[in-house]
Amino acid sequence: MKFTILRELLIKIIYLVVTIVENKQTLNILSNIFLKVKDKILTISSTDLEIELTGYVKIYNIEINGNINIPAYKLLKICKSLSPGAKINIFIEETNRVVIKSGYSIFRLSTLSYKKFPKLNNIKKSLTDIKISIKKKILKKLIDYTYFAMANKDIRYYLNGMLIEICKNILSFVATDGHRMAICSTYLNRIDNYKKIIIPRKSIIKIKKLLNDNNNDNDIITIIFGSNYINLYMNNYLFTSKLIYGNFPDYKNLILINMATKLFVNRKKLLKSISRISVILTEKNSGIILRIINNKLIVQLNNIQKDEAEENIKINYKIYNLEIGLNINYLIDILNVFDNEYICIIFSKYNKSILVIQEQNNYFYKIESKHIIMAMLL
The missing domain is CATH 3.10.150.10 (DNA Polymerase III, subunit A, domain 2)
Known part of the structure; x- marks a missing residue:
């Protein structure tokens, strides 16, 4: 792997991707982010084994395609320490260490094999998955009006998240902690399906942050509702989360x-x-x-x-x-x-x-x- 990228482009994508990375991990590999360079596209991924976030950026100065793991926060701190407008050259030397070079600055970081970087297990895609498109400002409202009613560390695990239900042409977001309930609904065009999933609280908070980090509220976001996962495609990011299994309260009767x-x-x-x-x-x-x-x-x-x-x-x-x-x-x-x-x-x-x-x-x-x-x- 060997490529060159502007500091600002790299920082922008790392800032969001590292939100998935926790400072203290039981597995050392989870404190790393995965970089892949191929066909003039730099792909950066992070995961905590429940959530996965991948960002994409197009670059032209690619000499060698390849994959590598880099400690997430070390890379972010290095990029922030460099001067605005700096060009960053990243490559792997013979000792299998990753080299980050910009001007007179050179950093050499130890790295783990990219083959060890985990992927979300048991993500099952099927013909019953439902795909919808929605404006970002509408999705933001659906989450903003409901997320605060989610339970936190409740013994009723299915309350520690948000119910999303598609019933014909109505999309509803529902959250409750047993003492209050928030329900927010909007209408969809040309959707005649039924789907009901529960997204974990942590995933909702991450999605909310992603939506707030981009100022264009007219962007179209594509959502895929699977049997045990949800995908959100927004701009140059792909967010994937596992789901919670459980029987959410029948909110319509409440x-x-x-x-x-x-x-x-x-x-x-x-x-x-x-x-x-x-x-x-x-x-x-x-x-x-x-x-x-x-x-x-x-x-x-x-x-x-x-x-x-x-x-x-x-x-x-x-x-x-x-x-x-x-x-x-x-x-x-x-x-x-x-x-x-x-x-x-x-x-x-x-x-x-x-x-x-x-x-x-x-x-x-x-x-x-x-x-x-x-x-x-x-």
């Missing part, structure tokens, strides 16, 4: 049916009100009270030191004696990610939960978000 009270409220006003009264919040108290009295939504907070804070918001709804206790952080999560000026809040009968709804409908796409927060005793 959406509130018996609606007692439905009101619309200014999202920013509600968020500011909650933020102001949260100054008396304590670590042992995460509860907030929502109360509707005489065309007012009252937001109230008490703590164990018997401090109290209250905010009033005018609403166009008149009802008495409606009160519910909620986890303040769950409500803030929703208000922070939503975009609309007004949101719909539906209070269930017997004040057991609330349903918060946002719809975004324009010529290019339609996205519907539903969030359920279970009541808590205060």
Whole structure:
């Protein structure tokens, strides 16, 4: 292997690929990235045996094709230490060490055999796989509106991830930790299939980072839903993840049916009100009270030191004696990610939960978000 590449091109692709690499690995090979040069294409891959990320960049100064493993963070630090615009020459010397040369700087790194670099096992491609194309900005919204509701290290392992369901022409992302649930759906063109998979939490976080690292929201992303894997093709990257096996809760039956009270409220006003009264919040108290009295939504907070804070918001709804206790952080999560000026809040009968709804409908796409927060005793 021997090739030359601009510093900025190499850093750009390494920055994303090394996000899969953990600093402390049980297997030394997993702290390496795999480089392959062939047909004027440099391919760089990383894996943790559950996730694999591959980046591609076209280069012209290739003298010898080949493959090599390089310690990921050492290579990144070397590239960052070089001057902007520098040309980097990478090749293998006779001692099988990799040489990184730029100007008067020369680095020689020990390397492991490229044949030892692992690939994801048991990835099964079949005719039942479903392939869709979606705009990046839509996929970002589907994840942004739901990811925070995923469980983390829950004994119910199937909750430590996100359900993705394709039902005819509707694509839905669903997450829950048992106390709240987030559902976000959009419409697809010319899709008449059914597929349901659970993507691990770590994979969703990595996908979210990949989507945020590229500024062109109109890019088209191709997704392949397999029986035990998912592939995302975005720009010059291929992301692959294994799936979680399990029975995700039947979210359609958990959406509130018996609606007692439905009101619309200014999202920013509600968020500011909650933020102001949260100054008396304590670590042992995460509860907030929502109360509707005489065309007012009252937001109230008490703590164990018997401090109290209250905010009033005018609403166009008149009802008495409606009160519910909620986890303040769950409500803030929703208000922070939503975009609309007004949101719909539906209070269930017997004040057991609330349903918060946002719809975004324009010529290019339609996205519907539903969030359920279970009541808590205060």
